[in-house]
Structures are given as C-alpha cells and as structure tokens.
C-alpha cells in the first residue's frame with residue numbers, strides 16, 4: 001500500500017491498540033456467559049493529507065474506533081465467537097468509511113471458564129484458565145477476508161518419552177545424548193483458515209469457537225500421545241512437525257499453521273561437597289528454568305496456501 005509523496009514512497013496506517021471489553025449474555029433461565037477481549041484495530045485508509053497538509057478531514061479518530069468496539073459489543077445480542085466479532089468490527093470500518101480500504105482487527109480472549117461448585121457448573125461463576133485464544137481478521141472493502149486464529153500460553157510438560165541424540169558434536173559441545181528427559185514448552189500457534197471472502201464463512205455464530213477447541217485438542221493429543229503409553233519425542237522439532245501435520249490432516253479448512261515451541265529446560269540436579277555427593281540425579285530432581293531456552297518454530301502450509 002505504498003504511495004508516492006514528494007518523491008518518496010510512503011506507507012501509513014493508524015488504529016487503537018489494547019481496547020478492553022467484556023460482554024455478558026444472559027439466558028431466560030438465569031445462565032450467564034461472559035467473554036473478555038483485548039481488541040486492537042489498524043486501518044489502512046486514504047488520509048495522507050493529515051500527514052502532509054495538516055488536514056484531518058479524512059481521519060477516523062482512534063477514539064471513535066475505541067467507542068465502536070463497545071457499540072458493536074452492545075449490538076451483539078447473541079453470543080458469538082471472537083473470530084466473528086473481529087470480522088464484524090472490521091466489516092464495519094471498511095463499509096462505513098469511504099476512506100478505509102482495509103481493516104485489521106486483532107483480539108486476544110482471556111480464558112474465563114465456568115466454575116464447577118459441588119460438582120455442578122455454576123450459573124454465573126467463572127475462573128481464569130491459562131491459555132489464550134487469539135484472532136486476526138483482515139477485511140478489505142472488496143469483501144476479501146484473511147482469517148488467522150491461534151492460541152498462546154499453552155504450557156505443556158511431560159516427564160518422560162523425550163530424548164535428544166545424534167546432534168552435531170564439536171569442541172564446544174557439552175550436552176550428553178539422552179533418551180530420557182523432561183520435555184516442556186509453551187506453545188504459540190497461529191493457523192490460517194482457507195476462507196477468502198466474507199460470504200464464504202460459516203453462519204454458525206460459534207463455529208470458530210468449536211474449531212479452536214478442536215485444534216487445541218489435536219495439538220495436545222499429538223504432543224502427549226495416548227494416556228497410558230505416550231509417544232516418544234526424538235526432538236522438539238519432530239514433535240512440532242507432528243503437531244502441525246496432524247492439524248492440517250485433520251482440518252480441511254485450515255491452510256497453514258505456524259508453531260512456536262520454546263524448549264524450556266529442566267536441568268538435572270547433581271550436588272556434591274567435600275564429603276561426597278549430596279544429590280545424585282536419577283531422573284527425579286530437576287532445576288526448572290525459564291531462561292535461556294531453546295527456540296524452535298516452523299510453519300507448515302498446503303502448496304496453495306497464501307500464508
């Protein structure tokens with residue numbers, strides 16, 4: 001979207017970041033639903049005069065963008081997925097303002113989960129879970145859509161069925177080869193749906209919420225393997241690839257997936273003093289760390305994907 005101004009190339013966008021909103025829906029029988037969203041909006045619009053000529057007449061004020069989040073949340077009388085809310089917001093900006101050609105809406109959903117009290121799901125009580133649902137919707141005036149969902153902060157750990165062998169050994173290598181170690185990571189995933197227009201997405205308001213739960217389930221099941229026997233991981237790289245492949249094999253409407261999986265190290269503890277060994281490591285006592293950590297990431301796409 002670069003344009004030429006005064007002999008330069010110029011690219012610009014403006015928006016509002018981190019607008020926080022919570023929305024409650026109540027059924028007639030007293031059951032409540034709640035979502036909490038952190039919304040960021042970025043508009044590509046024809047407002048170059050504000051940069052060059054002190055003329056703001058083509059500017060959508062970022063304060064108006066913020067208000068629009070609350071107005072649209074109010075308008076959503078039925079519960080809907082965070083994806084559908086992002087699309088609704090983006091659609092509004094490209095259709096309402098002639099200056100706006102593209103709207104980019106990013107949302108992070110806080111994981112409020114219904115609390116169980118005395119074994120029963122509470123009607124209006126929630127507790128905060130761990131991993132967060134993310135979405136990016138990019139909508140153009142033409143009606144074209146790019147929809148990317150994701151999860152961040154999905155922390156997983158297994159205490160065995162992991163090893164790392166056969167890597168390059170040289171004069172700086174100290175790491176022993178092993179077929180027995182802890183494997184811990186905090187998964188960040190982003191997957192792009194194949195839908196390319198507003199008119200091609202499902203009309204079910206919670207379609208993408210169900211998809212999000214299904215993708216998470218496939219990622220987690222592939223990481224751990226079956227409950228009783230697990231699955232051996234020869235490296236974070238191999239496990240990451242299996243997780244990405246399982247996702248694309250399972251969901252035909254996902255075209256590509258990016259996974260970031262830091263290798264969060266749990267170090268063997270061995271302690272000695274002059275009198276001898278105080279603690280001898282026997283795959284039992286570890287020093288948990290958060291830095292430094294390995295950093296492993298990859299994107300797997302179908303040949304025709306645009307990610």
Ligand SMILES: O=c1[nH]c(=O)c2[nH]c(=O)[nH]c2[nH]1
Pocket residue numbers: 164175234235236237263294
């Ligand atoms: O699964 C792993 N992948 C690596 O690339 C790596 N490097 C390292 O030191 N340990 C590990 N583990």
